[in-house]
Amino acid sequence: MQKYSKTRVNTAGITLKENLPVSAIEITKAEDVLTYWRFIHLPVLNTFQATLRTKLAKKYKRNGFIAQRLKRAPSIISKLRREPRMKLSTMQDIAGIRAVMNRLKDVKKLSTELKDSKAKHKLLSEADYINNPKKSGYRSIHLIFEYHNKATPESDGLKIEVQLRTKLQHIWATSVETMGTFMDTSLKSSEGPESILNFFSITSSAFAILEKTPIVPEHSLMSEKEIFQKAISQYDTLRIKEKLAAFTIATGHIDELNRQSRSKYYLIILDLKNKRIRFNPFSARQLSEANQSYTEVERSISAGAELQAVLVSIDKVSALSKAYPNYFLDTDDFTKKIEEIRKRI
Numbered sequence: 001m002q003k004y005s006k007t008r009v010n011t012a013g014i015t016l017k018e019n020l021p022v023s024a025i026e027i028t029k030a031e032d033v034l035t036y037w038r039f040i041h042l043p044v045l046n047t048f049q050a051t052l053r054t055k056l057a058k059k060y061k062r063n064g065f066i067a068q069r070l071k072r073a074p075s076i077i078s079k080l081r082r083e084p085r086m087k088l089s090t091m092q093d094i095a096g097i098r099a100v101m102n103r104l105k106d107v108k109k110l111s112t113e114l115k116d117s118k119a120k121h122k123l124l125s126e127a128d129y130i131n132n133p134k135k136s137g138y139r140s141i142h143l144i145f146e147y148h149n150k151a152t153p154e155s156d157g158l159k160i161e162v163q164l165r166t167k168l169q170h171i172w173a174t175s176v177e178t179m180g181t182f183m184d185t186s187l188k189s190s191e192g193p194e195s196i197l198n199f200f201s202i203t204s205s206a207f208a209i210l211e212k213t214p215i216v217p218e219h220s221l222m223s224e225k226e227i228f229q230k231a232i233s234q235y236d237t238l239r240i241k242e243k244l245a246a247f248t249i250a251t252g253h254i255d256e257l258n259r260q261s262r263s264k265y266y267l268i269i270l271d272l273k274n275k276r277i278r279f280n281p282f283s284a285r286q287l288s289e290a291n292q293s294y295t296e297v298e299r300s301i302s303a304g305a306e307l308q309a310v311l312v313s314i315d316k317v318s319a320l321s322k323a324y325p326n327y328f329l330d331t332d333d334f335t336k337k338i339e340e341i342r343k344r345i
Contacts, residue, residue, distance in 0.1 A: 001288055003154065004033050006089040012037075013088025016073075017080040031073070035295040037088065038070045040154045041095035042287060044147040045070075048097050048160055049313065051119070055110065056099070064101035064167075069312045070291075071096060073298040078186065092124070092144045093161035100170045104130075104211055107164045111141050114162065122146040124159065130169070133216050136190050136197065137204025138173065140165040168207050168337065175334040176200050179243065181272070181308060199234040206231040206341050228341050235338055244331040265290045265313050269297055273306040 004012075012033035015022060045068045052066045071094050080086055101107045107130070115123055127142040141164040149156055165173070173188070179196065180187035190197060205215035205227050219227055235241065263281030267290060270277050282290035290311060297309040 001036055001039060002032075004036055009033055009037050009089045010087045013076075013080055016077050031295055031299065034073060034076065034088070035291055038094060038294075039288065039291045041070065041158055041160070042291075043149070043152045043155045044158050044160045045095045045097055045313070047147070047149070048121075048145070048162065052097065052099055052110075052162075055113065059113075060101070060106055060110070063103065063106055064099060065314070066097065066099050067312060067314045068095075068097040069310055070094065070294070072308075072310055073295070074301065078189075082189070090159075092159040095158070095160045096163065097160065098163040098165070100165055100167055102167050104166050104213065107141065107166055111143065111164050114143055114164075120148045122148065130165075130213055133204060133208065133214060135201065135216060135218065136176075136188070137201040137216055138176075138188070139169045139204060139208065139213070140173070166211060168211060171333045171337060172200070172204055172207055175244070175331045178331055181270075182243075182246075195234070195238060199231070199238055199240060202227060202234060203231045203338070207337065210337075210341075225345070228345050232338070232342050232345060241335055241338075244335065265311060267293055267297070267309060267311050270308040271306070272308065 012030040015026060015030040016034065049066060049068050056064060056066060071091075076088070076091065076094070079091065080088065099107075099110060101110065115126065122145065124144045124146050125142075126144075130139050130141055133139045143162040143164070145160050145162065147155060147158045147160060176187050179200075180192065183192055183196070185192035187196060187200065201216055202219065205219045205222075208215045209224050209227060215227065222230070264284040265282040265287065267280040267282070268277065269280070280290075280293060282293075294309065294311040297307060301307050301309070
């Protein structure tokens with residue numbers, strides 16, 4: 001794969017985010033640069049994934065799961081547009097890895113271990129959205145590390161975002177993404193109908209009560225019962241259950257998924273029009289091919305195809321639906337938690 005300087009990477013970012021009259025050839029060249037830039041983040045992901053898997057196996061008795069992904073091109077471009085001063089070469093979440101733990105205490109413990117680690121990778125920043133949830137209701141811990149490895153000079157100095165969250169926080173976040181997918185809006189970026197955004201915010205506070213963590217600040221004057229009642233009222237009034245049920249793709253009907261596959265990477269392609277999902281598996285040796293296929297699908301999306309795609313890596317194929325339920329359009333766990341709240345009332 002051809003190499004590019006950071007100056008060329010930043011120029012490509014400008015070309016992709018600006019609505020300027022440029023030729024199709026220039027766009028294609030910029031997309032090729034982005035393909036390269038994502039590709040060199042993979043050694044970073046693999047290093048951190050190996051570390052987290054070892055910790056999960058030894059200290060947490062596999063109490064959770066690990067998944068990694070390369071940020072989607074539409075999300076990269078959208079972020080560059082939202083934050084005009086940002087350069088593509090300095091974006092900190094091109095490479096992302098997520099640990100979803102069953103217990104809150106394990107999330108906190110793992111966060112402390114990573115921050116106190118004697119590894120040569122440098123912790124650049126921390127954002128604790130569990131103790132300080134966003135207005136949207138988003139809850140998770142984000143750690144940004146700077147990768148250091150002189151043996152891979154291209155990747156040396158790159159950034160990686162590590163997300164740590166509980167299963168319940170994961171259920172909430174992926175339900176927001178699922179709803180946003182079919183409403184064709186980025187609810188997770190607080191874009192979209194105010195009524196839907198308010199529902200997910202109050203529901204996050206209700207979930208926080210279940211986990212005994214801080215609620216969204218704007219709900220601080222409400223009692224636990226009032227929060228539960230408002231969440232259920234909006235759930236029913238907005239017909240959230242019906243909306244989510246209409247989006248669901250039955251896992252049993254997903255074809256082209258070989259559950260015995262030993263592949264290292266998976267390109268998940270969600271066909272929104274036909275409500276189908278495809279999985280293109282790639283071995284570790286096919287990494288470059290996987291990355292290029294990812295770009296080709298994204299070019300189809302740019303041309304108008306009603307698809308969503310993401311290139312991921314996970315240790316077991318059977319865990320894909322847990323790690324990325326928004327691509328399976330699976331919100332059953334979210335609905336079950338809402339009904340649990342209804343029973344508490």
